[in-house]
Amino acid sequence: MNNDAIQIYSEIGKLKKVLLHRPGYELENLMPDYLERLLFDDIPYLKVAQEEHDAFADILRKNGSEVVYLEDLVTEAITDNDVKNNFISEYIIEAGIKETRKTEVLTDFFKSYENKDMVMKMIAGVRKSEIKGYEKRNLVDFLDDDYPFLIDPMPNLYFTRDNFSTVGRGVSLHKMHTVTRGRETLFGKYVFKYHKEYNKTPLWYDRTEDFSVEGGDVLILNEDTVAIGISQRTQPSAIEKYAKNLLGNDSFNKILAIDIPKHRAFMHLDTVFTMVDYDKFTIHPNIKKNMNLFAITKKDNGELSIEEEHGSVDEILKRHLNLDKVSLITCGGGNVIDAAREQWNDGSNTLAISPGNVVVYARNYVSNKVLEESGIKVHVMPSAELSRGRGGPRCMSMPLVREPLKK
Incomplete structure (x- = not known):
């Protein structure tokens, strides 16, 4: 201990x-x-x-x-890429993202950041307008069109x-x-x-x-x-x-x-x-x-x-x-x-x-x-x-x- x-x-x-x-x-x-x-x-x-x-x-x-x-302690805890990848995966799942395409897009989005900036972005939430190339493809996307976030802020x-x-x-x-x-x-x-x-x-x-x-x-x-x-x-x-x-x-x-x-x-x-x-x-x-x-x-x-x-x-x-x-x-x-x-x-x-x-x-x-x-x-x-x-x-x-x- x-x-x-x-x-x-x-x-x-x-x-x-x-x-x-x-x-x-x-x-x-x-x-x-x-x-x-x-x-x-x-x-x-x-x-x-x-x-x-x-x-x-x-x-x-x-x-x-x-x-x-x-935010600093979390950044220091991301000791290697395996930890970072697991963190991103858990975060996306707990944000309620279930659709494969959104998961892939968000995974790439978070991986594009350095660790500290990634943590801050996770806390801030993700606006749909921040995801380049995001487009409506299925019924859920169309019905959820008015809601401006892919992931809510914290x-x-x-x-x-x-x-x-x-x-x-x-x-x-x-x-x-x-x-x-x-x-x-x-x-x-x-x-x-x-x-x-x-x-x-x-x-x-x-x-x-x-x-x-x-x-x-x-x-x-x-x-x-x-x-x-x-x-x-x-x-x-x-x-x-x-x-x-x-x-x-x-x-x-x-x-x-x-x-x-x-x-x-x-x-x-x-x-x-x-x-x-x-x-x-x-x-x-x-x-x-x-x-x-x-x-x-x-x-x-x-x-x-x-x-x-x-x-x-x-x-x-x-x-x-x-x-x-x-x-x-x-x-x-x-x-x-x-x-x-x-x-x-x-x-x-x-x-x-x-x-x-x-x-x-x-x-x-x-x-x-x-x-x-x-x-x-x-x-x-x-x-x-x-x-x-x-x-x-x-x-x-x-x-x-x-x-x-x-x-």
Whole structure:
């Protein structure tokens, strides 16, 4: 096992290395008629979105984090022509291309690029107008004439948290809830299969599983306990399989499966709840009341033990994390209007870069002020365009290495 590549035993340990994806031309391939298909509500302006993302990366670097980019790791994982050919073939199949002629045309198209440019083109999607000599030959082509893409863009990929998640010294490659995001995990597959730095990383969950789990629902509370949201996009059966693979194979001995509302504003657990310090958490006011939770442990015989619990969030956290007190910092300061507005722009979705230091969106100024008043240092990033994708700083980052927490 590679003992250094992945080390994540908390949400708040000093962030030493983090994976991002700088949004690219895939955002320019968003169209109003197909936003719902691609899980977007609006179209970010790419130039400004990239400037905002660069500002995000600069905040991380200035605070001691090494920033690496998904597109670079994937490129480095394409070690020879056999890997490249397999990658192209899998990508085309997972893009839903079944007709032989289209497969051949697209294969030649991708092979014509150098590896880095090929990866970026795969992310951006392929317009029909880009394929020279493409012509309608069969009934499907004629019926599909109005649709401008041969392969859809992948605009959600700048939310690198979702398609895989690092836990302990391992990683889970996710079965995504929607077909639209399914291809995203193929990039992670090639990184963790072929990249020389990451190819010995153990897998806690694989993208070939039957049930969906997404990284925004996975929070590492400490070296013993992982919280996973039962959400719109993470299914209970996935959590059970995850638990069987994880528990007993690292330092973790407990998973807290937290039942949250199943709608878009509460898409993942980290959209309504994140950890910002040893005993401080952001939270949306709608989940401060009693909640349903299932504590999952593993018996000596390998079977799971599941105990249902009820109670307030602070009581549950104190009990399971052995804390004397818990501070819940409410999105929007608890004001029903401010909370709803800032929740829409991920006011509860913070990225801790060390205990008590978090990155936040500038537009959530009410929530940011409440964080500061609670003793949290906020690092404010511009967010006018990135926020249109409905994800915050935690969504846009996948930590690879954090320092261990002090006991």
